[in-house]
Amino acid sequence: MQYIRTGWRRLYLIFGMCDESFSINYTTPVPEGVDEGEFLSAVTLLNHSYWVAGSTLGGIFGSAIKFNTAGLEFVLTSMFVVIFLEQWLKQEDRTSAYVGFGVSLACLLAFGPDKFIIPTVIGILGVLTLLRRPIERREKA
Amino acid sequence: MIQTLGQQIITIAAVMAATVLTRFLPFLVFLLGKPTPKYIQYLGMMLPLSVFALLIVYCLRNVSLIQSPHGIPELIGIAVTVILHLWKRQMILSIAGGTIVYMLLVQMVFV
Numbered sequence: 001m002q003y004i005r006t007g008w009r010r011l012y013l014i015f016g017m018c019d020e021s022f023s024i025n026y027t028t029p030v031p032e033g034v035d036e037g038e039f040l041s042a043v044t045l046l047n048h049s050y051w052v053a054g055s056t057l058g059g060i061f062g063s064a065i066k067f068n069t070a071g072l073e074f075v076l077t078s079m080f081v082v083i084f085l086e087q088w089l090k091q092e093d094r095t096s097a098y099v100g101f102g103v104s105l106a107c108l109l110a111f112g113p114d115k116f117i118i119p120t121v122i123g124i125l126g127v128l129t130l131l132r133r134p135i136e137r138r139e140k141a
Numbered sequence: 142m143i144q145t146l147g148q149q150i151i152t153i154a155a156v157m158a159a160t161v162l163t164r165f166l167p168f169l170v171f172l173l174g175k176p177t178p179k180y181i182q183y184l185g186m187m188l189p190l191s192v193f194a195l196l197i198v199y200c201l202r203n204v205s206l207i208q209s210p211h212g213i214p215e216l217i218g219i220a221v222t223v224i225l226h227l228w229k230r231q232m233i234l235s236i237a238g239g240t241i242v243y244m245l246l247v248q249m250v251f252v
Contacts, residue, residue, distance in 0.1 A: 014165055071240070077219070078235070078240050082222060082236055088190065096189075096190040100190060100193070101194045101198065103191075117195075117199065120195055121195070125184075
């Protein structure tokens with residue numbers, strides 16, 4: 001994404017960068033022979049259209065769905081687990097995974113399930129900032 | 142709560158403004174022509190794993206380990222997802238497999 005510096009495409013990529021598009025664009029290697037800009041834009045545009053189409057269909061036909069959807073929300077958990085795993089397999093230094101889990105769980109216990117996100121984000125930023133020197137030193141070694 | 146049409150328009154406009162602002166702001170601050178500062182590059186490298194760890198915890202925030210079923214369906218669902226993914230490395234398969242197993246568990250086993 002940082003390589004696409006100009007034009008409408010960059011603006012659209014920024015506009016369309018929801019969690020899902022970011023996740024795919026971040027983890028998927030661009031296939032050989034495919035222009036990176038076109039690839040990222042296509043992923044974002046498809047996601048965008050699925051989102052609009054899905055919301056519209058859900059709004060119109062949602063009340064007609066009869067089968068038991070209990071537990072369907074787990075699809076989100078499962079997706080995040082897969083993305084985490086992909087990143088885990090790709091990245092050599094996994095410190096930030098431990099930091100992420102550690103701070104999130106600590107804040108969840110301290111602030112409760114409804115109010116832990118903001119303290120967690122601040123905590124993660126703080127710990128990663130403190131760890132910057134040792135991590136960069138280790139990478140050079 | 143049921144909103145009037147005016148309130149609905151205001152709500153959607155506010156959500157839209159916040160979304161667009163938060164999407165564009167980082168790029169305006171950091172990327173307008175200048176090279177990205179080293180510290181931000183470092184965060185860009187380190188943050189994704191932390192953030193996805195946070196998102197996983199966020200998804201599981203209301204799971205109680207003390208009360209039945211003690212998070213067992215979630216544990217099995219995640220295990221199925223991970224095993225499928227390490228085995229076939231196919232995102233759709235891993236996500237669908239884990240979710241279907243979880244749905245079966247909460248609908249039929251841990252009712």
